[in-house]
Amino acid sequence: MQQQYPFKQIEQQAQQYWESNKTFAASETSDKPKYYCLSMFPYPSGRLHMGHVRNYTIGDVLSRFHQMKGYNVMQPMGWDAFGLPAENAAIANKTAPAKWTYENIEHMKTQLKQLGLGVDWDREIATCKPEYYKWEQWLFTELFKKGLIYKKTATVNWDPVDGTVLANEQVIDGRGWRSGALIEKRDIPQYFMKITAYAEELLNGLDKLDGWPEQVKTMQRNWIGKSYGCEVEFPIVGQSGNLKVYTTRPDTLMGATYVAVAAEHALATLATKDNPKLAEFIAECKRGSVAEADVATAEKKGMDTGLFVTHPLNGEQLPVWIANYVLASYGEGAVMAVPAHDERDFEFAKKYNLSIKQVIEFKSFDKKEFLAKLITEQSGRGDGYGYGDGEGGGHGDGIFPYTVDRWQEWYANKTVGICVNSGKYDGLNFEQAFNAIAADLEAKNLGKKRTQFRLRDWGVSRQRYWGCPIPIIHCAKCGEVPVPAEQLPVRLPEDVTMDGVVSPIKKDPSFYETTCPTCGGKATRETDTLDTFFESSWYFARYASFDCDTAMVDERANYWLPVDQYVGGIEHAILHLLYARFFNKLMRDVGLIKNDEPFTNLLTQGMVLKDGSKMSKSKGNTVDPQALIDTYGADTARLFMMFAAPPDQSLEWADSGVEGASRFLKRLWKACYEHVELGAVIAYTQGELSAELKQLRLQLHQTIEKVGDDYGRRHNFNTAISSVMELMNALAKIEATDETTRSVRQEVLQNVALLLSPIVPHICQALFSELCPANHILRAGWPEANKDAMVQDTVEYVVQVNGKLRGNLSVSREADKTTIEKMVLEQTYVTKFLLEGTSVRKIIVVPNKLVNVVIA
RNA sequence: GCCGGGAUGGCGGAAUUGGUAGACGCACGGGACUCAAAAUCCCGCGUUGGCGACAACGUGGGGGUUCGAUUCCCCCUCCCGGCACCA
DSSP states (O other): OOSSOOHHHHHHHHHHHHHHTTTTOOOSOOSSOEEEEEEOOOOOOSSOOHHHHHHHHHHHHHHHHHHHTTOEEEOOOEEOOOSHHHHHHHHHHTSOHHHHHHHHHHHHHHHHHHTTOOOOGGGOEETTSHHHHHHHHHHHHHHHHHTSEEEEEEEEEEETTTTEEEOGGGEETTEETTTOOBOEEEEEEEEEEOGGGGHHHHHHHGGGOTBSOHHHHHHHHHHHOEEEEEEEEEEBTTSSSEEEEEESOGGGGGGOOEEEEOTTSHHHHHHTTTOHHHHHHHHHHTBSOOOHHHHHHSOOOEEEEEEEEEOTTTOOEEEEEEETTSOTTSTTSEEEEOTTTOHHHHHHHHHHTOOOOOOEEEEEOOHHHHHHHHHHHOSSOOOSOOOOOSSSOOOOOOOOOSOGGGHHHHHHTOEEEEEOSOGGGTTOBHHHHHHHHHHHHHHTTSEEEEEEESOOOEEOEEOOSSSOBOOEEEETTTEEEEOOGGGOOOOOOOSOOOOSSSOGGGGOHHHHEEEOTTTOSEEEEOOOEEOTHHHHTTHHHHGGGTTOSSSSSOTHHHHHOSEEEEEEEGGGTTHHHHHHHHHHHHHHHTTSOOOSOSEEEEEEEOOEEETTEEOOGGGTOOOOHHHHHHHHOHHHHHHHHHHHSOTTSOEEOOSTTHHHHHHHHHHHHHHHHHHHHTOOOOOOOSSOOOHHHHHHHHHHHHHHHHHHHIIIIIOOHHHHHHHHHHHHHHHHTOOOOSHHHHHHHHHHHHHHHHHHTTTSHHHHHHHHHHHOTTSOHHHHOOOOOOTGGGOOSEEEEEEEETTEEEEEEEEETTOOHHHHHHHHTTOHHHHTTOOTTOOEEEEEEETTTEEEEEEO
């Protein structure tokens, strides 16, 4: 055994061993339970960044841990290879996006292999390859035929100087990033996927995802945004037809003082007819980016159309305004404005001097009524109709947040909104007013209750080159014809020159000129490509059937799916994870797979930050992990990454600290070296031990238990590592080299090698082969804690006086509460607080932990 | 703006179900070894007062519940992620 820790050599050796033995090749024929561990595949941006190192190490730790626990593990890897950055790089470097992408994949693959991941590389996929995208083109045509994909116009960012569509990312402060021109909104025809048809199932499915973080499920619930409300129609004065709005607060209808429509609304278009000023205002609204964040933070602006509508219940005439804060894409693109009870309406009304009418008053609870309500309604989730929160008339939360025994606390802080100035509805609470007003609207045929989703259909058309071609042929005679399966894939030409403005396939007749599959006449291909989320929405299934050339997936998908553990960045909490869930259901419904949900357990890794913001290529603040691997080795890089923070927290990158990880591995190596040099010894099994060695064994087996729990349940790798460090620190204090001590040391060291091997697999494999030459770490399995070694005779109690720590007390394991209380009252650090005029009020004993003496 | 999350020593973090705040590591200070340096090893390390025993204060800010709050509740500040064409 070498005296120094030769990380380069042992890492190379281990990686070669795994490759030539196909250690991580996944098989469907095992009789062990399967464990499919998937990390979000990387975009091949050029070089590995710290976020990748973190992501793939987490996945690898979980994979290797489960392999040791006796699972049949599959951990695949691939490339999310289509996307905008390739086009930008191609323009900048005067190359083709395909060439750039393939070169990046090669380089990053080398880097990933250097990390020592237990990946089955035979299953590698790249989404830009025709063998991959052929199948999503096939699925597209199937869904198109089923009506789940359809065409409609949608708004995009239009750069009038370059004459091109821009991504939101390419719009900076309302201007095109290249041209600097003011961006306009433009409506163009695009393909949409009917994700709203699955809204209810996508929402309900969340309740069954016990292995997902609550945080992510909440975000998805809010994104899907099921709301209970009313549609309300306002007859337009002097014209036929009604203005329809959607509201979740029909109880405030009597407080509506104006209505507001989005600039894109039909009524807005109508009003501009003889009003050039209004037309100009609408044109102004149509400038700027389409991103919702920009719309929502823009200064509120509006203009009176001069039109009026009639209030459906009180007959008042309300002015119709065009307002830039009304979203065209939600509800009806029009709102009834209740300035007294909506902050946005309030701000707008103040600015334009519109009237404000209060119709809700907050009153304290009637306790009796509340308790009666509690009894009838205490079970079940909120239905959206509930109590106001007492602060400005938010939507009722309706969810009783506590168990019944804590009701007083909740009750003390709550008020309930009651209708006032509302005629016949005065005195009604939210739910009563909601029902009464909805009933009256329905009787007048001017509205009804309606549930509404915030979720919109998914626009998948992109006017860009480097993506999967949309498999549609436009025929003057036959209309939109999906490309027949036998003509797939529609190949994207890879040898192209980018001009930075127009997609190469949009000006390439050899691509778009074709014949209609139906009538045989002249026709043109669709030249838009698919959103890259399309590829990443089903890749998890393709890994199972990576080499299948007869179908999108085969039976192997039903063996591996669902993914047991998915690991990836929190930034994907909504879009990618929702689309992947949607695709899983689509694939289920065309009969390809059986499972309802794609990912059983989800670990959302926090961002790797540098200087306070996300490390990303676009921000140019990445730290290259290659230098880290070259200087210290992959094990040090992995150890440091796992040690620096728990995986779900964001990690602020700091160069210092790597040194500490490296030092620890060197110490570990040295400890094993010094032990092995003294000759072979069998790990301790039985015999009398000194108190010191007994204590060490106790700590060893507690550590085995803790590390297993940290890996398997808590996913807190940082505390797993620190507990092993503590164990190694304890071991270092014992210097004796007698046979018994050496046998315990052997037991500690070989277990440490096993415990750390998911995190630092190379060094552990090397150390284990020195410590146990007859065995191999890959056959050893996960160690089990020895219960006998963990029996303790005494328990250390913490003693507090009035909640403040005053001393420690060692108590026999059998001592009962009375004995402990008596002992505590004999301690000087307790008695000294028993002054004249004070007495012991009570003593709280928390078993095996703490005693608190309350003196007053 | 809306949705979700976060804030603990000089720094990264620990405290798992309301029960010892600061584990483990980094940085720093002191010492040993060395001709010297590096490496390594040992000791110290929240703040204030005290020679010390010890005491008071202390988990972004303000209030509350509790014998006891980093943890639960209410309000506020700042930071991070997402907001549908970045992936």
